[in-house]
Each structure stands twice: as C-alpha cells, then as structure tokens.
Amino acid sequence: MNICVFSKRGILYDRSKPGSVLAIAVPSNDQKRQYADIANPSTRVIKERYGVLEGEVLYRIESGVVNVYGQLPKDLYDLRSEVKVFMPEDLVPLDVNVLYYAIGENLIVHSVRSFDTDGSSNWSSIYIELEKKGAGILNVIENLISERVVSSNDEKILVSFTGLDYSVKEELYQRLNQFGVIIEPIEKLTGHKSRTPVYSHKDNSILMMIFMIVAAILFVLSLSYYLSGERSLTKNDDKIVQLRQEFKESLSKRRLKKVANPQDVKNSIEKTFKARPSAIIHAASEVAALFGVLESVTLEKKRMDRTTRKVENKPYDNIIYVIASVKSSSNSLLIDQERLAKSVYETRRWIKSIERANKSSDGNLVLKIGVYVGGSGEF
Known part of the structure; x- marks a missing residue:
C-alpha cells in the first residue's frame, strides 16, 4: 500500500x-x-x-x-x-x-x-x-x-x-x-x-487495459475491412474499365461487320455539311419571312425518306430540311399561301419543298422548308 x-x-x-x-x-x-x-x-x-x-x-x-x-x-x-x-x-x-x-x-x-x-x-x-x-x-x-x-x-x-x-x-x-x-x-x-x-x-x-485491447482489436478489424474494401474497389474499377472496352469493341464489330470498305465509312464520318449551316438557315429564313413574322428557325433533326423510315440530316444529304415558325395574319387564306409558295419555287431554285406542318394554327404557321445544297455545296 x-x-x-x-x-x-x-x-x-x-x-x-x-x-x-x-x-x-x-x-x-x-x-x-x-x-x-x-x-x-x-x-x-x-x-x-x-x-x-x-x-x-x-x-x-x-x-x-x-x-x-x-x-x-x-x-x-x-x-x-x-x-x-x-x-x-x-x-x-x-x-x-x-x-x-x-x-x-x-x-x-x-x-x-x-x-x-x-x-x-x-x-x-x-x-x-x-x-x-x-x-x-x-x-x-x-x-x-x-x-x-x-x-x-x-x-x-x-x-x-x-x-x-x-x-x-x-x-x-x-x-x-x-x-x-x-x-x-x-x-x-x-x-x-x-x-x-x-x-x-x-x-x-x-478497465483502461480492457478498453485499449478492445480499441486495438477494433482498429485491426477496421484496417482489415478497409484494405479488403480497397482491393475489392480496385478490382471492380478494373472490371468496369474492361467491360466498357469490351462493350465498345462489340459495338464496333456490330456496326462494321457488313461494311465492305471501312475506309469509306471513315471518310463519310469525317465529312462536313456541303454548305455552312448558317447559310442554309439564312436561305430558309428568307423564304419563311415571306409568309409572316419569323419567330424561330431550326435545322430539322429528323425527316421522312422514301421508305418512310426516320433518318437524321446528314452531311452527305443534297437536301437539308429547316423548320420555321412564322406568325401570320389570321386573314391569310390557304390559297394565298399556295400562290406564294409557287412563286418561291419559280424564283428560288434552291428551295425544293415547302410543307405546312400539322402544328400550324390560326395566326401561327409552321413551315418545313427543304433547301437544296447540291453536290458541291452550292445553292
């Protein structure tokens, strides 16, 4: 004592x-x-x-x-x-x-x-x-x-x-x-x-000794759990990278398996529009402004081809479609719009089509205008 x-x-x-x-x-x-x-x-x-x-x-x-x-x-x-x-x-x-x-x-x-x-x-x-x-x-x-x-x-x-x-x-x-x-x-x-x-x-x-022993055991268990989790996470990351690579390879094989000449595909992808998008939009906007006050104009993302399948505007297309929204007079008759469209065809040879969309209503006219860019990119 x-x-x-x-x-x-x-x-x-x-x-x-x-x-x-x-x-x-x-x-x-x-x-x-x-x-x-x-x-x-x-x-x-x-x-x-x-x-x-x-x-x-x-x-x-x-x-x-x-x-x-x-x-x-x-x-x-x-x-x-x-x-x-x-x-x-x-x-x-x-x-x-x-x-x-x-x-x-x-x-x-x-x-x-x-x-x-x-x-x-x-x-x-x-x-x-x-x-x-x-x-x-x-x-x-x-x-x-x-x-x-x-x-x-x-x-x-x-x-x-x-x-x-x-x-x-x-x-x-x-x-x-x-x-x-x-x-x-x-x-x-x-x-x-x-x-x-x-x-x-x-x-x-x-009591302090017991607490220290328990703390040491918990520390060792936590460290082991952390290291095992870190290894598992690394393996999962590697697996994800591997799966992504395999997925990309499978997509490439699926897209190109029937292509006779892959170089043609590469050249097609690298092409740009035959005409500048700003020039295409300007040509369509000029026509749309004849029908009323132009509100908006955008390149159409999709169009209908002859086989009725939906396809996107592509750089090698000869005709590019533009959607224009026009605020027109409610007194404007449909026959007047048809006469104006006929006049546009006769005076502007680069305009190949003018369609009145179903979204049109009184005072709001939605036009689908096809602009011909030709083989060399000129109107």
Whole structure:
C-alpha cells in the first residue's frame, strides 16, 4: 500500500509505487465546512454549495450533517489505481486522543481530539515540515511527546510511522517506550477500515487495459475491412474499365461487320455539311419571312425518306430540311399561301419543298422548308 499525505498546499509526501493509495488529508481550518440544511446531499450539490466548479471535494455525511474537508489534489484524481482518502484520526482506535505520524524523515502530522460542552468531539490537525539538516525527526517527536505527557497524564497517545529506515525505526522505539505511548506502523492501523473514506475511486487500470485491447482489436478489424474494401474497389474499377472496352469493341464489330470498305465509312464520318449551316438557315429564313413574322428557325433533326423510315440530316444529304415558325395574319387564306409558295419555287431554285406542318394554327404557321445544297455545296 502506498501512503500519500496532502494538505491545502498540495501533496506533502508520496511514495511512488504501483498499487493502491491510502491518502491522508490534513485540512486547514479555513477549508472545513459543515452543512446541516442540505436535504438531498450529492457530490454535485455539495460542490456547488462549497463553491467548487472543477475538481473533487472531500466530504463525509454524519447524522445528516455534511462535513467538507477541502479539495482533492488533481494528481491523485488522475491516478488510474485505487485511491482512498481518510482524515488522520480515521486510522487510529477510538480511544486515542493524541496522535503523531512520522512520515519519512521530514514530515510530522499531529492531531488532537477536543471535547465540546455538549460532549461532542472534534479533531484538529497540523503538519510540520522539517529541514533536512535540522534537529531530525526523532528529536522533534521526542520533544513534542515529552511536553504533551507533562501537560496531561490521562491522554492516550499513538505514534505511527512510515517511510523510515530500519535503524531509525529501532531508535524510535527505544526513545518513545519510556513515555508509555502506542507505536505502530501506519500500514498496520486498521481503524479506517470501519470508516467511510472522504473520497475514493476504484482501480481503473484494468478497465483502461480492457478498453485499449478492445480499441486495438477494433482498429485491426477496421484496417482489415478497409484494405479488403480497397482491393475489392480496385478490382471492380478494373472490371468496369474492361467491360466498357469490351462493350465498345462489340459495338464496333456490330456496326462494321457488313461494311465492305471501312475506309469509306471513315471518310463519310469525317465529312462536313456541303454548305455552312448558317447559310442554309439564312436561305430558309428568307423564304419563311415571306409568309409572316419569323419567330424561330431550326435545322430539322429528323425527316421522312422514301421508305418512310426516320433518318437524321446528314452531311452527305443534297437536301437539308429547316423548320420555321412564322406568325401570320389570321386573314391569310390557304390559297394565298399556295400562290406564294409557287412563286418561291419559280424564283428560288434552291428551295425544293415547302410543307405546312400539322402544328400550324390560326395566326401561327409552321413551315418545313427543304433547301437544296447540291453536290458541291452550292445553292
């Protein structure tokens, strides 16, 4: 068991070894508080009442009264091992009135019990830090006990120690036996086992180890899943590329399987329109404007050939079809439109057809105009 002593100033003595920690708190009078009006005491409520926002408070509830003894040092709170905090008087038997703790070679904790007029007892504790080259811890304790024995003969005094060398312990027994005091190592005191600690937390090292093992397992599984998924994704990407390539090859074979001379197909694809599209649209727009106010004009995407199959305008066609939308007068007669179309045929030899589409209505005329571009691309 590791012994630790702390006060308002911080940790005064700490034996840094693995294992559980028995901490002894030596609070000052200004740290102590008593609250008898807290109906449902809890750590959160007590901290708020004590005025602490961060950290842990040392408290014990006795007969409905909350006794607060200050705050726990952060170093003890951060320990993963088990920590139990007691007051100096918690470790000693009930009939002891005065106690001295010789801790290491430079620290003495002294506690005295006093009685009030109503019979209740109170403990007050102080600590004494000695200089390393001073009188020595044995001389100081011997002087303190001798003065105490002279001033009061009916007190039961206990002297306990920890962290002393073997030779120092032997000399301690020799010097103090003459006073009839009880001498025990702190590690053998058992009074605290029947008392509730003012603060405690369990050993979290095993829980932390389990958490780290589980985290490591999850990390390995996640990494394995990621790597397997990455490999699967790479294979799928390669498969997609392969399928696309095979699909393109199958389309090429299907389109060209009956072509006697593939070079003719290539030359046909590379051809452009025999006339510029702007010139074709201009020629059709000029004709459409004769029938009314031109609203829109577009190259037709599809037309009907002699076998009634739908085909697209192609660069090698001699006739290109243009769709023109015209806003005409509602008083315009169909016979007048036919006469105008006949006049267009006679005066413009590059116009090969003018058809009135079914989409035409009163005031809106849709014309399908066939423009002849010839073999050399000239009108």
